[in-house]
Amino acid sequence: MKNKLNQAYMTDILDLLLRTPSPTGYTHHIMQKVQAEVVKLGYELAFTNKGCGIVTIPGVKSDRVIGISAHVDTLGAMVRSIKENGTLKITSLGGFMMGAIENEYVQIHTRDERIYDGTILTSRPSVHVYEDAREFKRDEANMEVRIDEIVKSKKDVQALGIRVGDYISFDPRVQIKDNGFVKSRHLDDKASVASLFGLLRLLKDVNLKPSYTVKVFFSNYEEVGHGSSFIPDDITEFIAVDMGALGDDLSGSERDVSICAKDSSGPYDYQMTSKMIELAEKLEIGYAVDIFPRYSSDASAALRGGRDIRAALVGPGVHASHSMERTHMDAVSHTAALLAAYVMEPAEA
Structure with a gap:
């Protein structure tokens, strides 16, 4: 099958x-x-009230x-306020280091679907101008978006239609190499979503029917902790497919599937994890x-939401998670x- x-x-x-x-x-x-893409493959996608997608495979x-x-949502930011000099203060969406987004190109998405380009910088971005530019603390209070439009004031920015609460997305800088490496932001968790589509395509190409009913769940609020706080009532066991972290005291690699035995929410189901291994x-x-x-x-979100399920966690190994992955x-x-x-x-007798 592989x-x-x-x-x-x-x-x-x-x-x-x-x-x-x-x-x-x-x-x-x-x-x-x-x-x-789900429809193109011959499936149907149902939606939950908050926009998650569900594909049911009998x-x-x-x-x-x-x-x-697997989750389609990523890290990002939102306009916290508009400064008098025409730059934007930000508030984070998801947990990342401010140093990981410094100097990143971004897009600002207004509520009326206009898009503007910009760059995230500290408010002291040049060593030629600011004596403490190197030591200046990288935190939200000191980060801002320089908009690629002629703006010199808060009123100029507002005239573009940019408002507090508008979304800011980071340039993913996608590179897919001939040797199989993929460099990009947001491989957490779009690499896992690609795996789910690989599974869906395989079942169609080879005309396979799973041993038990499968519900593929595309989550859209995982980065803030409640992506799958609701899942369909009939799910009895749940596999979260999310990136495997790599680094010190970890054994995974960028070419392996990581099987997580325990994370901050506790151990995963013994039987399911053992079966995966x-x-x-x-x-x-x-x-x-790994742990x-x-x-x-x-x-974790489904279990915290009170669901009576067995759960496991697997996913592709991703280096430098929440940074340049x-x-x-x-x-x-x-x-x-x-x-x-x-x-x-095989289905149990």
């Missing part, structure tokens, strides 16, 4: 997703693209329903088991292969 995955398709989908701005709370455009048996989630070893899928103490997932298409493929193996496990 060899029947269409990696070129997943690469194209990932490129499309990465180039579509979707800071958390501003995901209607990307969900339209998700819906169009299984051989329906007494067990497996939910699989067993399948990865049996099918020779590149994997690593993420500063991390939570859509499964990098993964490899092997990790995306390995994630899709592991998900396919899990949903195709």
Whole structure:
């Protein structure tokens, strides 16, 4: 089954997703693209009240329903206030270091769908002008957006239609290399969404029916903690597909699928996690088991929301999460292969 995955398709989908701005709370455009691709594959996409998408795939048996989630929302910012000099103060959407977005190109999305370009800088951006430019603290209070329009005052900015509460998306700077590496912002979690599309495409291409009913859940508020606080009532076990963190005291890599045994919300289901490890070893899928103490997932949100489910967490390894991220298409493929193996496990008698 691993060899029947269409990696070129997943690469194209990932490129499309990465180039579509979707800071958390501003995901209607990307969900339209998700819906169009779901329909193209021959499925239907239902929506929750807050805009999450659900694809239902009937299984051989329906007494067990497996939910699989990945999130389309990303880090971003919002206009906090307009300064008298015509720059914008920001407030963060999601948890990232201010140093990770300094000097980043951005787009400002107004409520009437106008888009303006800009750059995030400190309010002391030049060593030639400010003696303390190097040591100046990088925090929200000291960051601002320089707008690429002729603006010299707050009134000039307001005349453009920019208001407090407008969304700011970061330039993803997507690069997909011939050797399989992908460099971009927002691989958390669009690399996982590409894996889900790889799974959906595989089931259609090979005409497979999962052993049990599967509900693929596209979450749109994960970065602020409540993406899957609601999931369909009939889901009995839930797999959050989210990026695997890499670094010191961790064993994953950019070419592996990470299987998380525990994160900040506690341990994941023993049987589900053990089955993931067993399948990865049996099918020779590149994997690593890790613990993420500063991390939570859509499964965490569902459990905090009071859902009576078993839960697991897997996903492609991503280096420098919440900064300038990098993964490899092997990790995306390995994630899709592991998900396919899990949903195709023979139904219990």
